[in-house]
Amino acid sequence: MHRPTPIPATRLWLLLLPAILTMVLVGVIPLFIVFEYSFYDIFTLDSRVWVGGQWYVDLLTSARFYESFLRSLTFSLVVLGIQFPLGICIALMIPREGPFRTTTLILLALPLVVPWNMIPIIWLSLVDTDTGVIGIALDRRNLAFDYKFNALHTWALIVAMDTWHWIGLVAILSYSGVASISPSHYQAASIDQASRWQVFRWIQFPAMRNVLLMALLLRFMDSLMIYTEAFGINAGGPAAATTFLTLDLGEEMRGFDYGPAAARSMIYFAMTLFVVWVFLRSWAAQQRHE
């Protein structure tokens, strides 16, 4: 790869300007508005009282915040632990060419195009004991599946739903890494009589590593901050067992607690920035290592 060359500053800025302006309008300015609001107690948008860092102190000293954080983190680790090994396996089994390859890729992309609020509706209808395919099958075997009041069942349903929703993204991204390997590498490996594991460890995994890291960042943040789908299943229940970070935020917004909601939003954004920063650092370290 050749090193990019410097160019006249004006041309560079003209190329970047449309994107920067757009991101400022829909990202940076809203963020500043939230930042400002997080220091006020807001009754209406015209009547508000300065409270300083009160909301931040309240939030960071509340046990509930850490409980939700742990719950979200557990959820992330569970879904990543399922989706990455499974996604990589699927990617390795997709043939390199032919109609079978295209069929599998189309299949994997299907759940990605379902509107997010429809996903819990679809999964709830699947486990419905009157009309759902899974619900009826479980009912016939007298297996009670109680996603409303059994926390473990709610978790199982959300994890299955999330895996269905996102396995395609992990598999497609991993596959795009595997597909970039030139056939000569495999020929060399077969001449050396490399085992299946050696081929994976020394040829396929290195080719996937960068896209996997990107997939890991996307999936980690999206699962840590899952909202629409999880809320749709059981609204955080039973008894807060699936109250993830963003569900607390949604609750504050529905209650018009804009000050605390703003402080919470800033803390979540800070967490996001921190995670992105950690990923990019480990990435850069890895590339220096190569």
Place this chain on the structure above:
Amino acid sequence: MALTVRRIAAVLGFVALALFILLPFFQVAQLSIMSTLGTDEAPLGSFTLMNYRNIFASPALTASLINSVTYVTLNVALTLLVALPAAYAFSRHAFRGRRAFFITLLAFRVTPPVVLSLPVFILFSQLNLINTPVGIALVHCVFNVPIAIWILESFISAVPREYDEAATLDGYSTVGFFVKFLIPVIAPGIGVAAFFCFVFSWVEVVFARTLTVTDGKPITMAISNLFGFQTDVGLVMAMTVFSLLPGLAMIYFVRNHIAKGFVVRS
């Protein structure tokens, strides 16, 4: 022998994957052609096309389809327009702040919409962008522009630099070069970027709901509004089938390129 075993395992794996992915879609299709409330014409549980007829009988439902298609199309056009020059700059030029810009883009891509929905609502109220497709199309740029820049950058970096230099020597301006040279060679990349922008805009719910208070409701909200004291699940599922059609069409268009272009560089 080992090869046959591996092949059988692959086929079984594929069947299992297909079952897992298709089962929920089967459920949707099945309920969409079932009478779930029961009428004189179609008793409870019987086969009927009534649900689909009911969609077209409801102006709110048909309007929501048009609203969604409008803002998603606007968003894809806007995203590609601003992302393409930026992706080109990223691919070809080293500049101060490149890394900081990249971190910011990534951070906004992974920021949950619920964090930004309140201030975006306040800002857009002042700009008169509430209840319009333009408002939703704009706000969806916050996650789509970063994705598009990333995908397009990979495709542009695959084009040799000599190609740009030849066009510059021939006297083409930047705009001329983009239209006549760059866009045709990275057409698959534009297709893939458009696909992902389309999908992420189409499936997003939080912004789309916040920004449509009285008018311009997207299809996702029209479906949520069907829920009530006595929900017509069949109608919900028929609408869901419609909500899948544009995405299916997009998958079909990019089926041969979908797994290309995710090259990641630091």
